[in-house]
Amino acid sequence: MKVTLKINGETLTLDVPPMMRLIDVLRDRLDRTATKEGCGEGECGTCTVLVDGEAMNACLIPIGQCEGRSIETAEGLSSAAEPTALDRAMVERGAVQCGFCTPGMVASVRGLLRRVEKPTEAEIREAIAGNICRCTGYKRIVEAVMAVTEPAEERR
Amino acid sequence: MAERVAGTAGWMGEAPARVDGPGKLCGATRYAADAKRDGVLHAAVVRSEVARGKLIGIELDPGFDWTGIVVVTASDIAKNVVAEVEEDLPIVASGEIRHMYEPVALLACEDPVRLERAKAHVRVEVEALPAVLTIEQALACEAVIYGTDNVMRRCGVEQGDAPSAIEASEVKVRGTYRVGHQEHVYLEPQVMVAWWDGDGVHVEGSLQCPYYVHHALVHALGEPNDRVQVRQAVTGGAFGGKEDYPSVIALQMALLSRKAGGRAVRIVFDRKEDIEATTKRHPARVELQSGCDRDGTLRALEAKVVLDAGAYHTLTPVVLSRAALHAAGAYRWEHVRVEACAVATNTPPNGAFRGFGAPQVLFAVERHLDAIARELGMDPLELRKKNLLGIESVTPSGQVLESSVGVRECVEVAEARSGYREKRGRLGVGNCVGSRTVRGIGASVVLHGAGFTGSGEERLKGVVAVDLLPGGRVRVRSSSTEMGQGTETVFRQIAAEGAGVPFDRIEVAVPVSGIVPDSGPTVASRTVMVVGELVRQAASDLGERVRREIEAGGGDFAAAGDRLLAREGAVECKRQFVPAPGAKFDDATYRGVAYGAYGWACNVVEVEVDLDTCEVKVVGLWTATDVGRVVHPVLCAGQVEGGTLQALGWALWEELLWKDGRIVNPRMTSYIVPTSLDAPPMVTELIEAPYERGPGGAKGVGELPMDGGAPAVAAAIEHATGLSFASIPITPERIYDALQKAGREARS
Ligand code: FES
Ligand code: FES
Numbered sequence: 001m002k003v004t005l006k007i008n009g010e011t012l013t014l015d016v017p018p019m020m021r022l023i024d025v026l027r028d029r030l031d032r033t034a035t036k037e038g039c040g041e042g043e044c045g046t047c048t049v050l051v052d053g054e055a056m057n058a059c060l061i062p063i064g065q066c067e068g069r070s071i072e073t074a075e076g077l078s079s080a081a082e083p084t085a086l087d088r089a090m091v092e093r094g095a096v097q098c099g100f101c102t103p104g105m106v107a108s109v110r111g112l113l114r115r116v117e118k119p120t121e122a123e124i125r126e127a128i129a130g131n132i133c134r135c136t137g138y139k140r141i142v143e144a145v146m147a148v149t150e151p152a153e154e155r156r
Numbered sequence: 157m158a159e160r161v162a163g164t165a166g167w168m169g170e171a172p173a174r175v176d177g178p179g180k181l182c183g184a185t186r187y188a189a190d191a192k193r194d195g196v197l198h199a200a201v202v203r204s205e206v207a208r209g210k211l212i213g214i215e216l217d218p219g220f221d222w223t224g225i226v227v228v229t230a231s232d233i234a235k236n237v238v239a240e241v242e243e244d245l246p247i248v249a250s251g252e253i254r255h256m257y258e259p260v261a262l263l264a265c266e267d268p269v270r271l272e273r274a275k276a277h278v279r280v281e282v283e284a285l286p287a288v289l290t291i292e293q294a295l296a297c298e299a300v301i302y303g304t305d306n307v308m309r310r311c312g313v314e315q316g317d318a319p320s321a322i323e324a325s326e327v328k329v330r331g332t333y334r335v336g337h338q339e340h341v342y343l344e345p346q347v348m349v350a351w352w353d354g355d356g357v358h359v360e361g362s363l364q365c366p367y368y369v370h371h372a373l374v375h376a377l378g379e380p381n382d383r384v385q386v387r388q389a390v391t392g393g394a395f396g397g398k399e400d401y402p403s404v405i406a407l408q409m410a411l412l413s414r415k416a417g418g419r420a421v422r423i424v425f426d427r428k429e430d431i432e433a434t435t436k437r438h439p440a441r442v443e444l445q446s447g448c449d450r451d452g453t454l455r456a457l458e459a460k461v462v463l464d465a466g467a468y469h470t471l472t473p474v475v476l477s478r479a480a481l482h483a484a485g486a487y488r489w490e491h492v493r494v495e496a497c498a499v500a501t502n503t504p505p506n507g508a509f510r511g512f513g514a515p516q517v518l519f520a521v522e523r524h525l526d527a528i529a530r531e532l533g534m535d536p537l538e539l540r541k542k543n544l545l546g547i548e549s550v551t552p553s554g555q556v557l558e559s560s561v562g563v564r565e566c567v568e569v570a571e572a573r574s575g576y577r578e579k580r581g582r583l584g585v586g587n588c589v590g591s592r593t594v595r596g597i598g599a600s601v602v603l604h605g606a607g608f609t610g611s612g613e614e615r616l617k618g619v620v621a622v623d624l625l626p627g628g629r630v631r632v633r634s635s636s637t638e639m640g641q642g643t644e645t646v647f648r649q650i651a652a653e654g655a656g657v658p659f660d661r662i663e664v665a666v667p668v669s670g671i672v673p674d675s676g677p678t679v680a681s682r683t684v685m686v687v688g689e690l691v692r693q694a695a696s697d698l699g700e701r702v703r704r705e706i707e708a709g710g711g712d713f714a715a716a717g718d719r720l721l722a723r724e725g726a727v728e729c730k731r732q733f734v735p736a737p738g739a740k741f742d743d744a745t746y747r748g749v750a751y752g753a754y755g756w757a758c759n760v761v762e763v764e765v766d767l768d769t770c771e772v773k774v775v776g777l778w779t780a781t782d783v784g785r786v787v788h789p790v791l792c793a794g795q796v797e798g799g800t801l802q803a804l805g806w807a808l809w810e811e812l813l814w815k816d817g818r819i820v821n822p823r824m825t826s827y828i829v830p831t832s833l834d835a836p837p838m839v840t841e842l843i844e845a846p847y848e849r850g851p852g853g854a855k856g857v858g859e860l861p862m863d864g865g866a867p868a869v870a871a872a873i874e875h876a877t878g879l880s881f882a883s884i885p886i887t888p889e890r891i892y893d894a895l896q897k898a899g900r901e902a903r904s
Contacts, residue, residue, distance in 0.1 A: 027190075031192060032183070033183060033186060033187075033189075033190035034182065034183020034184075035183070036187070036343070036344070036392070037189075038343045038344065038345070038427065038824075039426075039427040039823070039824045040426055040427065041427075041823065041824070041825065043823070043824035043825050044343060044427075044824055046343055073183065074181065074182055074183040075182060075183045075184075077182075078181045078182040079182050080178035080179055080181070080182050080184055083178060083181075087178065087181050087182070088173075090177070090181060091173045091174060091177030091178060091181065092171075092173050092790070093790065094174075094790040094791060094793065094794040096174065096176075096177045096180050096181060097393075097640035097641065097642070097794060097798065098180075098342070098343065098344070098391065098392045098393040098394075098639060098640025099176065099177075099179075099180025099181070099185060099390075099392065099640065100187065100342075100343035100344040100392030100393055100640075101343050102180050102181055103180075103181070103182075103183045106181060124832075125832040125833055125835075126832075126833070128832045129831050129832050129833045130831075131832070132341075132343065132824070132829060132831060133343070133798075133832075134340075134341050134342060134343055134393055134395070134798070134802070134829060135343075135393055135640045135794075135798045136794055136797065136798045137794075137797030137798045137799075137800065137801040137835055137838060138801070138831075138832040138835045139797050139835065139837070139838050140790070140793075140794060140797070141832070142832070
């Protein structure tokens with residue numbers, strides 16, 4: 001089956017079995033391995049990508065459902081060469097340890113920041129509730145996001 | 157606080173951005189499953205599916221097309237053993253089946269779909285035998301699966317005469333405490349790849365201890381040291397779960413690859429297989445009996461500790477020693493007797509998990525202190541403060557604590573920061589009458605011996621090398637691995653300060669056997685304290701050589717370094733571990749210096765319990781942790797916070813459920829680890845009581861955070877509800893049952 005979709009802004013047409021999971025297309029077909037597989041059943045969030053701006057688990061999405069959609073992964077959402085303010089805050093404030101949850105975490109946070117410019121701590125925690133991190137205790141991830149958004153006092 | 161000498165940016169005490177951060181964020185960093193390998197064969201393991209039995213035969217279904225599928229069974233293996241502490245663990249089971257997930261056949265195939273199909277066509281015939289599945293069954297010897305009594309190992313610690321002293325005490329308290337398995341749930345499942353070429357066998361994977369894997373490969377494959385190369389891939393979390401298990405899959409992949417003519421063979425566990433087949437934290441039963449004075453002076457403690465080892469030794473003997481040596485907690489007792497044993501069961505072998513035997517016994521002794529406080533009508537934290545170990549105190553092994561005991565400061569800081577005293581009065585079961593949610597606060601005090609137990613470091617004799625590179629750069633070579641905890645960053649800090657150069661001049665070599673020296677495994681909270689000190693020494697030797705060159709011939713560090721390199725070809729400084737003078741430990745009697753230093757911590761936890769849903773919400777967590785010296789404030793606090801959340805998970809939610817030797821909930825949908833919504837706000841205080849033999853005074857911090865969370869949660873729940881739990885996890889079901897029981901008792 002031919003599927004045309006955008007990946008990190010680039011339009012691609014792929015010939016793939018419709019039931020192939022988006023995570024496998026990204027990793028095995030396109031060698032974009034930022035998107036990780038921690039559980040394969042929608043529970044850990046390491047495979048989180050943005051689909052038309054919304055955070056979703058790539059291990060649960062058949063590629064057949066991606067026709068015409070825009071997929072964004074950590075490769076497109078953050079950069080080592082030109083780090084964004086969020087990238088810098090995450091590294092400096094200890095939001096990254098083993099890093100296996102990190103690309104998915106970035107996708108969830110970016111998805112949130114598209115919807116809400118200045119999220120509260122509760123909104124941040126809610127947005128990453130599907131992203132398990134076994135290393136950090138989450139505190140520093142939340143703080144990194146807060147640091148770049150400066151939540152409005154009245155919203156807290 | 158120890159005085160901090162202001163250093164060049166990035167030295168010890170500063171917080172340079174972690175070096176591996178940017179690559180991990182954007183996905184440029186490749187983990188073991190990310191590396192593209194053309195023509196790689198995928199591997200799978202066929203498992204026994206029987207908890208105990210005799211392996212009668214393995215048949216490959218003749219109706220299935222086996223072309224292109226490599227099969228390895230025990231009959232292909234000349235030396236079928238994974239060498240760890242003992243040599244009882246087979247690479248693939250032969251004859252005897254000792255647990256449900258025992259590997260019986262290994263398969264490899266280029267096409268993962270055919271591989272999956274092939275698995276279903278391996279017929280395994282096992283004659284089932286009655287299995288021993290719990291500590292109680294093992295001790296009752298319902299079936300004997302090890303030796304004559306199912307006891308795999310015993311050890312003990314004795315000081316004074318505990319039984320008589322308890323007998324003579326004014327107040328006696330007794331209790332039995334239980335903890336269950338805990339699964340690591342590192343986010344990256346196990347991954348290993350192996351291939352053979354003219355140089356021998358190569359193995360690369362997600363692992364903690366390259367030389368453990370190297371040793372196991374050399375031992376079983378009969379290859380010389382230099383024909384076995386082990387490389388650590390970027391590792392997505394480990395927590396002990398990649399300490400011993402990688403040796404098993406490394407051997408399995410090496411054997412498949414050898415049979416496949418050297419082609420690369422890779423295994424990537426899915427979460428289910430990872431939870432089922434790999435090691436977990438040892439379940440434990442701890443019986444304590446103590447005696448104290450009416451004023452709360454602790455006198456004597458008797459502990460009977462039983463660990464569930466599972467089917468094979470793995471690291472159990474070492475876990476057991478640590479459990480025995482931590483069983484008396486952070487307190488002065490004149491008389492201590494600890495009898496510890498590990499029993500065999502027909503469950504997957506348990507192994508290393510952050511804390512390594514200490515969290516189990518510290519849960520018990522901390523709950524026991526709460527029970528004593530209740531008996532005496534004393535505040536539990538006051539009871540602890542009255543009996544804390546301090547400088548000149550003697551531990552149960554007879555070790556005199558000479559320095560670096562920051563425990564009192566930890567308690568005072570955590571108490572003050574949390575508002576413990578005020579909340580202890582204001583919250584609690586007596587103050588919540590009529591309300592459907594109740595709040596409570598509880599505390600724990602713990603210690604953790606840093607470095608290998610007893611004579612372990614002396615036997616290991618870890619080595620670190622530091623090289624001078626062109627342009628005044630410096631490279632650290634050690635076998636200490638980065639698995640998220642920050643080794644690569646803190647070693648740069650330590651080496652930079654040691655050599656007297658900026659942080660960004662330092663490189664850290666990828667741990668590859670044969671290229672990095674054996675600095676010992678990345679375990680036991682030893683990386684900064686033991687290996688880090690060797691890094692500091694070797695780097696300062698190197699800095700010294702360059703400075704002498706500067707004095708002789710002028711120029712800056714880079715210019716003088718380049719002259720040295722031009723003259724000598726290579727400039728390398730090596731340091732090896734030297735035990736502290738007089739620090740002796742007797743492995744037979746368990747007397748002497750058990751650990752070079754101890755980390756100390758006080759945890760305070762505040763909970764809210766919903767009496768309708770019986771759910772517990774941790775609403776506050778305050779920790780004060782004596783780490784000797786803070787090398788990197790952000791990474792150090794990150795260790796404390798992440799480790800403590802694992803401890804809260806173990807206390808409240810994480811439970812492996814078993815039926816007939818099979819794990820009922822081997823998935824992340826049903827084995828529940830804490831999310832961002834479960835994690836409490838955390839206040840993290842780092843205390844510095846320096847240890848003179850650690851770099852800049854630093855001690856270990858990796859495991860300590862796992863020790864105090866569970867008992868503090870249980871204490872807070874007790875304060876909130878009046879229910880005293882002696883086992884974890886404290887799930888809503890257990891709270892419900894306990895409330896029902898309490899209600900019935902109140903009515904009758
Ligand atoms: S891999 Fe998709 S949620 Fe875990
Ligand atoms: S950093 Fe390791 S799982 Fe989040």
